[in-house]
Amino acid sequence: MKLFDISEYAVMAVFSEQETDVNQLLNCRQQLRQHPAVTEVILGYQSITVYFRIDQSDHASLKQELTVLFSQKKEKPVQGVLHRIPVCYEQAYGIDIEHLSEYHQLTFEQIIRLHTTPTYDVCFLGFSPGFPFLSGLNPELATPRKETPRTHVPTGAVGIAGHQTGIYPASSPGGWQIIGQTPIDLLTLEDTEHPTLLQPGDQLQFYAISSEDYHNIQKKERDSRDH
Structure with missing residues (x-):
């Protein structure tokens, strides 16, 4: 240290x-x-x-x-919340999943399985408000960042950069390899005490959904915000 x-x-x-x-x-x-x-x-x-x-x-x-x-070694782990986050990995949402498939010589199905199997730890929030840096990515999916960052990455984009995976809570420029998108809002700004869904110490599991599921969940998220 x-x-x-x-x-x-x-x-x-x-x-x-x-x-x-x-x-x-x-x-x-x-x-x-x-x-x-x-x-x-x-x-x-x-x-x-x-x-x-x-x-x-x-x-x-x-x-x-x-x-x-x-x-002082602390044996007792901090108890965080376990979140299950839906992700649509179809190519319209996973705009770099084809690149990962070619880079690692893996099928789309293998990429999805490798990405959804682990339980990730939320190490910290950074880069932009509410952006979770997650540890626990399978080494088989480790992929360098894009050489030239995109000027616009959509809200909810799920990406990989090196040995980490994370979620863009809001649209922004970024160089992570985008393999999917979640309809879940990570920013809960109306809650001034807890303005972000995820906190350091939480855990996270991804699960795959269809584009139809994506739109249905997104509609529910919007309706809940409006009310």
Whole structure:
């Protein structure tokens, strides 16, 4: 673990890939949130950033507390929510699934099976509000990002970049390989306490649906928002 002062009121702990323990990061965040001097704790894939009140603590004290917290192995996992997310993998939605098929010499059916089998961990949210970075992708599906990012990726697009998979909660530019699309809203902005469906520590399972199912679920999502 390496510790850095990143501002007058924040410190960051960075870990190597071998040292990274998602459950330990989550446990650490849980404990730090109870610290009277801590104002915010932000998780990264291999990092944790702690913001604090400079009138109640300092860099040296927070670094010491981080060192102690990470020296204590936490056996009890953080209990998150298990989400089952429907995805339409048909080519109209999985606009890069043919590329993955050629790149890995896999059929569409094999790609779908490999992508829907794991239970993924939500490691952190980033890139854009509510974008979940998910660990647990089958190595057979690991695929480099696109050399030239798209200027527009649709809301709900499910993609792969390297050894990770994730979901675009809103339309934006992006370079992930898009293999499907979900009709489920990941942004719940009307809920000010929980503005995103997924939280770090949650788990996620994908399951395949048809385009007809996609439209039916999308309509229900829109109707529920309108009411």
